[in-house]
Amino acid sequence: xxxDTAPSIATPAEALWVEGELVRDLMRTQRNTQSLGMLLxxxxxxxxxxxxxxxxxxxxxxxxxxxxxVRFAVLRLYARDVVHAGADSHxxxxxxxxxxxxxxxLAWGLSTLLFFERAPLQDQFxxxxxxxxxxxxxIVTLSSHLPTMRRCLDALALSALAVMAWRMGVEMHFxxxxxxxxxxxxxxxxxxxxxxxxxxxxxxxRTNYELQYRNDQLIGSLRRQTQAALDAVExxxxxxxxxxHDIRQPxxxxxxxxxxxxxxxxxxxxxxxxxxxxxxxxxxxxxxLFDLARLDAGKVRLNIEExxxxxxxxxxxxxxxxxxxxxxxxxxxxxxxxxxVSDPILLQRIVGNLISNAVKYTRRGGVxxxxxxxxxxxxxxxxxxxxxxxxxxxxxxxxxxxxxxGHAGTxxxxxxxxYIVGRLCHILGHPLRLASxxxxxxxxxxxxxxxxxxxxxxxxxSAIDRLLPQRAMAEIDAVVGx
Numbered sequence: 001x002x003x004d005t006a007p008s009i010a011t012p013a014e015a016l017w018v019e020g021e022l023v024r025d026l027m028r029t030q031r032n033t034q035s036l037g038m039l040l041x042x043x044x045x046x047x048x049x050x051x052x053x054x055x056x057x058x059x060x061x062x063x064x065x066x067x068x069x070v071r072f073a074v075l076r077l078y079a080r081d082v083v084h085a086g087a088d089s090h091x092x093x094x095x096x097x098x099x100x101x102x103x104x105x106l107a108w109g110l111s112t113l114l115f116f117e118r119a120p121l122q123d124q125f126x127x128x129x130x131x132x133x134x135x136x137x138x139i140v141t142l143s144s145h146l147p148t149m150r151r152c153l154d155a156l157a158l159s160a161l162a163v164m165a166w167r168m169g170v171e172m173h174f175x176x177x178x179x180x181x182x183x184x185x186x187x188x189x190x191x192x193x194x195x196x197x198x199x200x201x202x203x204x205x206r207t208n209y210e211l212q213y214r215n216d217q218l219i220g221s222l223r224r225q226t227q228a229a230l231d232a233v234e235x236x237x238x239x240x241x242x243x244x245h246d247i248r249q250p251x252x253x254x255x256x257x258x259x260x261x262x263x264x265x266x267x268x269x270x271x272x273x274x275x276x277x278x279x280x281x282x283x284x285x286x287x288x289l290f291d292l293a294r295l296d297a298g299k300v301r302l303n304i305e306e307x308x309x310x311x312x313x314x315x316x317x318x319x320x321x322x323x324x325x326x327x328x329x330x331x332x333x334x335x336x337x338x339x340x341v342s343d344p345i346l347l348q349r350i351v352g353n354l355i356s357n358a359v360k361y362t363r364r365g366g367v368x369x370x371x372x373x374x375x376x377x378x379x380x381x382x383x384x385x386x387x388x389x390x391x392x393x394x395x396x397x398x399x400x401x402x403x404x405x406g407h408a409g410t411x412x413x414x415x416x417x418x419y420i421v422g423r424l425c426h427i428l429g430h431p432l433r434l435a436s437x438x439x440x441x442x443x444x445x446x447x448x449x450x451x452x453x454x455x456x457x458x459x460x461x462s463a464i465d466r467l468l469p470q471r472a473m474a475e476i477d478a479v480v481g482x
Contacts, residue, residue, distance in 0.1 A: 023093070026148060027094075030071075034072060034104075037068060037108070044061075047126065052119060067100075074100050105134075105155040106159050112160045135190075143199075153195055161188070164180070165184075304456060312347065313333050316333075320355045328364075329365065340448040342448060342451045351446065358383075361384070361442075390436075431447045432444060432447075
């Protein structure tokens with residue numbers, strides 16, 4: 001790899017950050033550098049004053065001071081407007097004001113007009129030494145930004161070489177001592193060595209910032225993974241606590257009924273239905289947990305096809321009407337003919353969960369399941385006259401394991417039904433709206449928009465997050481009815 005080839009950058013974001021930090025590094029050193037340059041101006045004036053025409057000496061000093069004043073103004077502008085800004089602002093600032101730095105180097109390079117073959121030899125040596133020091137100091141302070149460093153070195157070296165060539169060729173007609181030619185050769189070698197050293201230092205700084213960026217990214221990734229692991233542990237603990245709490249009652253009841261049946265077998269007709277109900281409760285819990293596990297693993301199987309809404313609701317009526325009538329509730333189904341594009345099993349699971357909740361939390365009155373045609377497409381509505389949901393809980397009910405505090409009937413639930421409904425609605429692309437009034441009832445409105453198979457598969461694959469995705473929550477608008 002060539003030395004002047006910058007190391008590869010992984011991403012545009014990394015490239016932008018690294019360039020911004022290199023500009024910050026450059027600007028951090030400039031005030032001290034400029035102060036040192038200003039201190040050298042009176043030193044050269046005092047040293048060359050006895051031997052150099054005063055007009056030329058003062059003109060050069062005025063030029064160097066003016067350039068330094070502009071540079072100080074630029075530094076104040078940077079400190080006022082840019083120092084706390086982002087990488088874009090730093091890069092744009094230097095792109096706008098870069099000529100200030102080579103202009104300063106040019107002013108110092110033209111100082112050779114004052115002393116080369118005009119001042120005593122010892123004064124010339126000191127002046128050359130000052131210029132060499134400034135050039136090497138530029139390597140330290142400017143190498144973080146390679147173009148700026150190169151422009152400054154080039155301006156300093158080329159202006160000095162141009163003055164030497166003018167003196168030796170035009171004013172002295174090449175009748176010069178041989179050491180002048182060696183001096184030019186040494187200056188050329190020194191110039192290229194400084195460029196090479198500056199390049200190496202620049203690559204070192206760039207590599208350090210790239211490593212810093214990647215380390216920060218790695219640390220951030222580790223923090224996120226650690227937090228994800230802690231969240232997973234918390235969810236697991238909550239899962240186990242909730243599952244243990246919910247399963248304890250039906251399992252304990254099964255044990256009691258089994259003991260009762262063992263001691264009084266003649267009461268089998270009375271005890272058997274209770275055992276069946278407890279078994280159903282355990283099975284319902286496991287069904288919900290298995291549904292949740294499939295969602296969390298992203299293993300939901302999709303079978304997108306066209307299906308009839310009235311047929312779907314008829315199947316659900318056969319399943320849930322007996323449950324409603326057993327509680328003394330009126331159960332009505334109103335379905336208009338029509339078709340929708342969705343997954344029949346998952347759609348039935350969504351509507352079935354909503355109907356099950358309506359029956360569970362309704363003590364008097366009834367449940368209405370209706371399918372309507374709207375401007376936006378077919379819509380399934382589940383109405384009940386149950387306990388209702390307070391506005392403060394209408395978004396929370398879609399969270400995993402969430403149960404409305406003090407809500408009659410929640411002691412029989414697992415806090416998973418609406419969570420699974422929300423996840424499945426998100427996967428199928430069916431927006432769900434909720435309106436409820438405590439003590440008056442609840443209505444869920446499911447807009448069955450046509451499901452795009454590719455998009456649904458992509459959403460299903462992203463369902464590995466154990467918490468309800470924000471996109472799904474955005475689609476489940478908890479709208480409070482009037």
